[in-house]
Amino acid sequence: MSGIYIMKIATYNVNSVNSRLPRLQEWLQETNPDIICLQELKTDDTKFPVRAIEQAGYGAIWHGQRAHHGVAVLAKGETPKEIRRGLPGDSADGQSRYLEAAVKGIIVASIYLPNGNPKPSPNFDYKLAWFERLIQHAQVLHASGEPVVLAGDFNVVPTDADIYNAWLWRADAVMQPEVRDAYRRVVAQGRTDSTRSVAPQD
Numbered sequence: 489m490s491g492i493y494i495m496k497i498a499t500y501n502v503n504s505v506n507s508r509l510p511r512l513q514e515w516l517q518e519t520n521p522d523i524i525c526l527q528e529l530k531t532d533d534t535k536f537p538v539r540a541i542e543q544a545g546y547g548a549i550w551h552g553q554r555a556h557h558g559v560a561v562l563a564k565g566e567t568p569k570e571i572r573r574g575l576p577g578d579s580a581d582g583q584s585r586y587l588e589a590a591v592k593g594i595i596v597a598s599i600y601l602p603n604g605n606p607k608p609s610p611n612f613d614y615k616l617a618w619f620e621r622l623i624q625h626a627q628v629l630h631a632s633g634e635p636v637v638l639a640g641d642f643n644v645v646p647t648d649a650d651i652y653n654a655w656l657w658r659a660d661a662v663m664q665p666e667v668r669d670a671y672r673r674v675v676a677q678g679r680t681d682s683t684r685s686v687a688p689q690d
Contacts, residue, residue: 501528505536586600596636604661622670
C-alpha cells in the first residue's frame with residue numbers, strides 16, 4: 489500500500505539569524521518543516537551559524553551580507569544543492585536577495601524582495617526593476633517543467649484584504665499599484681499563491 493507524503497515548506501524572515509538563533513532553533517523544533525527559506529540573515533557568509541543549524545537536523549546553503557539582507561535555504565536531513573546565487577539580469581546588483589537550490593526533488597528559491605520605500609525614490613525604482621528581473625527568471629523556471637517553489641518575503645500586500653488597515657498603509661511601497669501588478673504577473677505564470685489557497689478572499 490502506497491502512502492502520501494506531505495512536504496512542509498516554510499518561509500521565515502528571521503531579521504538577524506545570529507541574534508535570533510535561539511528562537512529559530514525553537515521554531516524548527518516546534519514546526520519541524522522539511523524545507524525552510526530564511527530572509528534577512530544580516531550576516532556575512534563567514535558568520536552564518538551553520539553548526540547550530542546542523543545540530544538541529546538541517547543542512548543549509550546561504551547567501552549573506554553584513555548587516556543587511558541575506559537569504560538561506562535549509563533542508564531536513566540533507567544539504568540543498570545550490571543552483572543560483574543572486575537574481576540574473578543585473579551584474580552590478582550586489583544585494584544578497586535571491587538564492588535558488590535543488591532539494592528533495594524540487595527547485596526552491598528563497599527571496600527577499602526590496603522594500604522600496606519611500607515612493608518616489610531610487611529605492612522604489614530598484615524594487616520595480618528587481619521585480620521585473622524576478623518575473624523574467626520565474627518564467628524561465630516555469631518553462632523548465634520542474635516543480636518550483638518561490639518562497640520568501642515579497643514585500644507586497646496583494647490586496648486591501650491582506651492588511652489590517654489599508655488606508656494607513658496607502659502610501660507605502662508595498663501597497664502601490666505597480667507592485668501589486670508585478671506580483672499578479674508572477675502568479676499568473678501558472679503558480680499557486682499558497683496563502684490565498686488556504687485563506688481565500690471573502
